[in-house]
Structures are given as structure tokens and as C-alpha cells.
Amino acid sequence: MFYLLYVSSAVKLMDNDELLKLHQVSQKNNKRSEITGMLLYQEGNFMQIIEGNKERVLELFSKVTMDKHHKDIYKIMSGSIEKRNFNDWSMGFCNMNETGHNLNYDAFIQENIRLRTFEHDSQSAYDFIIKFNETNR
Numbered sequence: 065m066f067y068l069l070y071v072s073s074a075v076k077l078m079d080n081d082e083l084l085k086l087h088q089v090s091q092k093n094n095k096r097s098e099i100t101g102m103l104l105y106q107e108g109n110f111m112q113i114i115e116g117n118k119e120r121v122l123e124l125f126s127k128v129t130m131d132k133h134h135k136d137i138y139k140i141m142s143g144s145i146e147k148r149n150f151n152d153w154s155m156g157f158c159n160m161n162e163t164g165h166n167l168n169y170d171a172f173i174q175e176n177i178r179l180r181t182f183e184h185d186s187q188s189a190y191d192f193i194i195k196f197n198e199t200n201r
């Protein structure tokens with residue numbers, strides 16, 4: 065099992081319809097290739113973790129990298145894992161601009177954390193998205 069975590073920036077702010085469409089396409093494709101993960105969006109920035117078979121994860125990442133809807137794609141970390149962390153989701157999604165209802169999210173808002181700043185602290189990025197998923201189930 066392999067995972068990859070990255071951040072990127074949308075070329076323009078995405079509205080709810082665009083985000084919904086992106087989420088639906090991702091869920092459909094990822095289910096087919098047995099990829100799981102989580103996509104976060106916050107004021108024009110994305111953070112996504114994808115996990116599954118190594119070749120398929122790398123294949124998806126290279127496809128996503130070529131998507132013209134975002135830019136400044138920065139791979140934070142990748143590597144082997146024993147088992148999936150995002151079993152429940154072919155692709156979980158959260159628009160962080162909307163009000164959250166969990167502890168981790170509140171801390172995120174209070175500390176004014178920005179997704180892009182995670183590119184300078186890979187361990188925090190990984191811990192954040194794992195914890196985010198746990199508190200959001």
C-alpha cells in the first residue's frame with residue numbers, strides 16, 4: 065500500500081458546483097481503481113492525500129498534476145503504509161470555508177492555519193489530514 069500527499073492552488077476560486085463535480089468524478093474514478101483518500105479545499109488551495117496500489121497512486125497523481133484547474137503542485141510526502149487510513153472514502157471531501165463541527169477544524173480556524181503552509185512542515189501536514197479524517201467520520 066502506498067500514499068501520496070500534496071498541496072496545490074486553484075487557478076481561480078472554485079464555487080460549490082465545481083467542487084461538487086470534482087468530488088463526484090474523483091469518487092467514481094477512485095472507486096474503480098481502489099484508491100481512497102481525502103481532498104481538502106480552503107480559499108483557493110487544495111490538500112489531498114491519495115492511497116492505494118503504488119502504480120495506481122502514481123498514475124493518478126500524474127493525471128492530477130496535468131489538470132489545468134490548479135497549479136503550484138507541491139508533493140509533501142509519499143511512501144509505503146501497512147494499511148489504508150481512509151478506508152471509508154474513495155475520496156472524502158471537505159470545503160474548509162464552510163463551518164466545521166469538529167475539534168480539529170476549530171483548532172484549524174483558531175490557529176488560522178493555511179493549507180499551503182503545510183508544504184514547509186510535512187509531518188504536521190500528514191498528522192493534520194489523518195486527524196482530520198478521524199474526527200470527521
Ligand SMILES: Cc1cc2nc3c(=O)[nH]c(=O)nc-3n(C[C@H](O)[C@H](O)[C@H](O)COP(=O)(O)O)c2cc1C
Nearest residue numbers: 089090091093094103110112127128131133134155
Ligand atoms: C485538486 C484536484 C484533485 C483531484 N483529485 C482527483 C482524484 O482523486 N481522482 C480523480 O479521478 N480525479 C481527480 N481530479 C481530476 C483529474 O485531474 C481529472 O480531471 C479527472 O480524473 C478526469 O476524469 P475523467 O477521465 O473521468 O474525465 C482532481 C483534480 C484536482 C484539480
